Amino acid sequence: MISEKDYIAKLTEARDYLKERIRILPELGVILGSGLGAFAELVQDKQVIPYKDIPHFPTSTVEGHAGQLVFGKVEGRKVVVMQGRFHFYEGYTMHEVTFPIRVMQVLGVTGIIVTNAAGGINPDFHPGDLILIKDHLNMMGDNPLRGANLSSLGPRFPDLSDAYHRDWRKRALVIAADLGISPQEGVYAAMSGPNYESPAEIRFLRSSGADMVGMSTVPEVIVANHGGMQVLGISCVTNMAAGILDQSLSHQEVMDTAGRIEKQFVQFVQALVKAL
Numbered sequence: 001m002i003s004e005k006d007y008i009a010k011l012t013e014a015r016d017y018l019k020e021r022i023r024i025l026p027e028l029g030v031i032l033g034s035g036l037g038a039f040a041e042l043v044q045d046k047q048v049i050p051y052k053d054i055p056h057f058p059t060s061t062v063e064g065h066a067g068q069l070v071f072g073k074v075e076g077r078k079v080v081v082m083q084g085r086f087h088f089y090e091g092y093t094m095h096e097v098t099f100p101i102r103v104m105q106v107l108g109v110t111g112i113i114v115t116n117a118a119g120g121i122n123p124d125f126h127p128g129d130l131i132l133i134k135d136h137l138n139m140m141g142d143n144p145l146r147g148a149n150l151s152s153l154g155p156r157f158p159d160l161s162d163a164y165h166r167d168w169r170k171r172a173l174v175i176a177a178d179l180g181i182s183p184q185e186g187v188y189a190a191m192s193g194p195n196y197e198s199p200a201e202i203r204f205l206r207s208s209g210a211d212m213v214g215m216s217t218v219p220e221v222i223v224a225n226h227g228g229m230q231v232l233g234i235s236c237v238t239n240m241a242a243g244i245l246d247q248s249l250s251h252q253e254v255m256d257t258a259g260r261i262e263k264q265f266v267q268f269v270q271a272l273v274k275a276l
């Protein structure tokens with residue numbers, strides 16, 4: 001387990017590397033999920049920094065994930081966009097998965113918009129729906145805050161009562177309705193993956209209050225809350241979860257739906273960046 005001193009030293013190196021290079025210091029972070037990378041094209045005064053160039057950054061391995069930080073402005077807001085994220089199922093530790101969030105924190109980011117692809121558990125949801133995350137179930141069997149508390153970054157026992165900022169959600173629901181997106185909210189269950197869930201697991205999650213399921217987001221959201229950031233989370237329902245429909249699941253279906261909805265999703269996040 002990494003010591004607080006070593007972790008802070010690595011974080012400081014990554015921050016200093018970026019600070020020496022970027023012209024626009026970000027206030028808002030945007031984390032793009034599977035197949036939703038087109039948002040990065042909206043960034044103006046853009047500076048792209050590949051993960052592989054940033055000291056101590058892990059590198060991304062999954063198809064459909066570019067692996068770079070994009071700095072600049074969207075709707076006049078100073079942003080950093082994570083194009084490609086690190087998943088626990090890829091074998092990264094929770095510290096690695098959440099390292100970029102810590103980098104954002106020490107760069108001065110105070111809020112993040114997190115997006116993902118998810119399986120729909122709630123039968124009222126349909127593939128292609130964009131759902132605001134109102135709460136989560138951490139079913140990953142690990143926690144990014146386990147170990148010595150990084151006391152300079154946040155408290156030992158952070159409160160998650162408002163992990164997905166209530167006021168931001170309220171405003172996002174109005175923005176969704178304005179864009180003709182049916183404003184819906186749900187509870188996101190995070191599984192470690194990489195297999196899609198079994199039908200029995202989905203029945204279990206459904207009876208536990210989950211509306212959608214995925215393999216990301218929750219570690220980042222825990223760390224962002226620990227670091228005192230405000231969070232808005234959006235899931236793109238790319239498929240119905242295992243056993244909800246009488247059909248099998250595939251990564252292709254997930255990518256196809258994400259691709260089909262990308263334009264609307266990008267528009268939504270753009271409107272959110274402007275308004276939040």
Ligand code: HPA
Pocket residue numbers: 117118119120196197213214215238239240241242249254
């Ligand atoms: N399960 C887990 N993760 C996912 C799914 C799913 O059904 N769809 C997209 N990501």
